[in-house]
Amino acid sequence: MNAKIELRAPGPGRGLPEGDPLASYRIHEAPFYRPGGNEVELYRQAYRHRMPLILKGPTGCGKTRFVEYMAWALDRPLITLACNEDMTASDLVGRYLLDASGTAWHDGPLTMAVRHGGICYLDEVVEARQDTTVVIHPLTDARRTLPLDKKGEVVHAHPDFQLVVSYNPGYQSSAKDMKPSTRQRFGALDFDYPAPDIEADIVAHESGVGLETARRLVSLAQSTRELKNRGLEEGASSRMLIYAGLLISDGVSPQDSCDMTITRALTDDPDTAAVLRQLVQAQFGA
């Protein structure tokens, strides 16, 4: 784990300044992340230039974990927002609320990150409506400002601020695709399920099962990923394997664990479920 130590940003260290408004967003424990390629180095370079990033990849392949890990490695607070269709621009930038003396402005999470210097991570960004996401445009080019039109203020981004978004190109609809004008402001990193050996390592580490069981779970996942578009919308994710592994290491039989965390979670269709159970059987016996 020496590699991780080297990654830490040199500088003032972890001493928190008094009244750090983002203190609760700091990550103190090192998140477990097993790099699959050079994405850590690429991210560091992108961060040096505060380049906005898109993380693409199927669900449960480690995008969020990667951002947490990088935020920890760079010693920056991480403000995560899960986007949804009902989210409005004011959910991002803030709004006026009433208090005893009248109205008072409350910064939204994005404004907090911009003002105080954090990594703002918009998870599943295309779930938010396109008219919501345009508020990030002035932040993601040379201006690096966030105009708060309701408040009549222009927030200049803190030098540490960076915007990272994630999305899963697999199942989102074209109606919800990112606009080219939004997309082109970002650099992109592609994520996929890790290579089998690495994935087995991850599953073993995260769930506590033996490496051999983890390998079998990964092999099972690869079989299910082959069924994508032939009955399944997505194959089993690494996260699912970890869930299965957790149950197995607690003493639940592999068949029951996989049934609960993989088969039933992946499909409602009884025929497809029967096939998945056979695939489980092929790995773990009846």
Add this chain to the structure above:
Amino acid sequence: MVTLGPPRAAMLSAHHRPLARRDAARHPPAQVLDEDGRRYHGLALLACGLARRALQVQPLLRPPAAAAPLALAAPPLPPRAVLVTAPPGQPGTAETAMARLLLPALDDQAPLPRGRLHAAMVAHAVAHLRYSPAGQSSAALKPLGVTVVSALEDARVERLLCRDYPGVRRWFEAAVAAAPHASDLGFRAFMARLDRVLLLPGCEDGNHWVGKARDLFEQAVVRHGLEDYAAFRAVASVLANDLGQMRVRMDPQHYAVPSPYRDDNSYLWRHPESDPAADEPLTLQQASPPPPAGQPPPGEPPPVEAAPDAVLARYSYPEWDRRLERMKPDWCTVVERAPVWQGLDALPAVRPPAVPKLAAMLLPCARQLDRRHRLRRQWEGDDVDLNAAIEVLIDRRLGLRPDPRLFMRAGKGPRPTSLLVLLDVSESVNDPGAGGVALLDIEKQAALMLARSQVRGVDRLAVHAFSSNTRAEVNYYRLLDFGQPCSPAAVAMVQAMRGRYSTRLGAALRHAASLLGAEPAGQRAMLVISDGAPSDIDVHDGRYLIEDARRAVQEAARAGIRISCLAVDGQADAYVRHIFGWRNHAIADDARHLPQRLAQMSARLAAGR
């Protein structure tokens, strides 16, 4: 060696078929989803998951007796699975190279439930696909040698598969050949002992040859590893030689591998003397099942061609030329027609079985947030409603109790959704697919089911159909139009539809898109059901119409119309994805899954997901 011809070429090349063939394709609509079809679909998914590549699983229509002169054998040989792949050396694109596994139909009297035996068959075939070199030359070997090499290869690849999928060992062990009687010294008995001793750990057999086989096999495993095909072939030739010296006779004509789950090993070999032309009939028969026996005798006059469908209107559309990289203006003529009215009495005598309405859980409801709609004076919301806030402050200064409802939020409004289902009614939809049901019948049933089910989220549904006969005549049928109730007359219209001509997809898409464009603004979506790549008899460049259709899809997308395709063709992946985009297509490997897939896709389209 069974060769696999380019499977769809014959179907797509021309739509003019001999009348007998066309007539034979007209058969009573069968049940859409039967037990068998579902089972084979499941087996195909299982195979696909185990092999990590696409694989078709189909019923073996007859025992492979026709492949060799075995037909005279007195006791019929037990049927064995057949694994077919594109022969090496033949240029096969990715689509045609898809392997097929033909499984014999098993009766339930078999020692194992057929589900388990079929699963073992699939696993064994997958083992070959993953680890066996296909199509080795058998020139230097006698039949006995071929059989022994095959048996060792079976054992080798099974061990490899058990290494990757430890659970499948049970499947094999349950289905392996029964132990022959100790006094049985026939060739088949030796092979059965060999199968057992190599598969079952700790299986002892007193026979010297069998013991030697096991020792040599295990030595080869230790010395060379399971991956080394050549080492096991060397072992096999030693063993085959021994059998020859023991004067064990093999009768190739009456031999089938003893373990019922193993395939006939034709996948492994290429027999040099076999005449490729002789394989042809078998291939063709398997690719498209032979027409039922009720063919009209040659002397019978051809059925009277029905009167041409009435023309309603003509429209001109451009077409994209991929070589010129531009649109050819007014190139195609779309002819709107009404299917010949046959009256309500002309409905098929055999009514299709009543299709149950689709379960509502298949159809997620769209959440339709409408920001044009501001709800004021709410308990909670995105924003302070300034008017209400001012009143609150006034009330407070006046010492009154303020009204706490001072927020504003977006309302939810109805979003009109129009869905156009476009059916491909070209000649090829008459072909009986798996299970002997013509795609046309399934298309009709599925469309009617959709029309009757009132998909949640779809306010307006239309069912149109098209076929083409050169660019001058792209026939377009508005079977059920937007806002039209699904009346008996409409049902009769749909039922009267016949499959003819070819598939000029682009022009039909443009016409359908322009019809959709006249629908009220909101969600507009189109769902195309097709069974093959676009083609027409005046186009010889296979990619031309594909590129044109792709272009039409992109034009529609710019106009805010989303087009998805449900292809009933296991090999359609490549071009359907190219035309419709990788997100907007689905493949129903088996036509009988179409209604269900259709319901799912239309609900997804309606939900704008």
